[in-house]
């Protein structure tokens with residue numbers, strides 16, 4: 001896929017990783033819709049701001065009405081409440097599922113017909129290394145990212161006949177607002193954005209963007225003990 005000929009729609013594009021994705025797409029010549037809950041917070045020269053809360057069905061429909069020429073949808077918008085499954089606030093656990101799973105699903109249901117109408121295209125869901133493992137502390141996020149991974153696998157099959165490639169990107173920690181309180185090595189989101197757009201351009205179905213994700217993926221074949229040594 002030649003990125004310079006594409007029209008991309010990025011959710012959560014006002015800051016963090018989404019902003020870097022939008023900048024990377026623009027630098028490669030794509031037309032870019034930069035969606036944000038507050039479109040006035042989008043400061044990306046050349047991008048078209050769109051009002052969008054992905055958990056608001058009315059706003060999802062309105063976004064699909066204004067962006068009928070889209071050929072790449074990037075579901076990036078995400079939240080991390082830090083809620084644990086056992087004793088975290090249930091509202092926060094619902095919020096994580098509503099955002100990562102139901103919000104992403106709502107976007108795909110509204111935009112897949114647009115992509116199909118434009119001859120097919122690509123959908124990239126921003127997943128996580130935590131789609132595959134849990135830390136025991138932020139169970140709501142891991143569960144929502146696992147659900148979004150399952151959604152990605154299912155929709156890849158369903159949308160293949162319409163010439164829509166559905167991909168997932170797995171990454172460990174990146175240096176964004178989401179990880180302000182995390183004291184661990186973090187990737188540069190601008191570098192990960194390059195890897196993401198390279199992956200779309202080359203037609204990858206699964207983009208493993210860093211060593212953390214690569215190591216975890218490889219360890220999965222070793223069973224529970226390979227991922228969680230204290231259960232050996």
Ligand SMILES: NC(=O)c1ccc[n+]([C@@H]2O[C@H](COP(=O)([O-])OP(=O)(O)OC[C@H]3O[C@@H](n4cnc5c(N)ncnc54)[C@H](OP(=O)(O)O)[C@@H]3O)[C@@H](O)[C@H]2O)c1
Nearest residue numbers: 012016017037053054076077078128172173174176177178
């Ligand atoms: N940072 C990491 O280490 C990391 C690792 C793996 C995966 N990820 C994933 O990468 C994606 C981007 O995260 P980030 O690190 O850039 O986080 P971030 O800096 O906290 O930015 C989150 C973005 O998502 C938007 N957003 C949240 N809920 C939304 C909703 N309901 N509707 C529309 N937009 C919404 C935010 O908008 P507002 O400005 O309005 O709040 C913001 O633009 C997420 O899917 C996250 O799960 C991040």
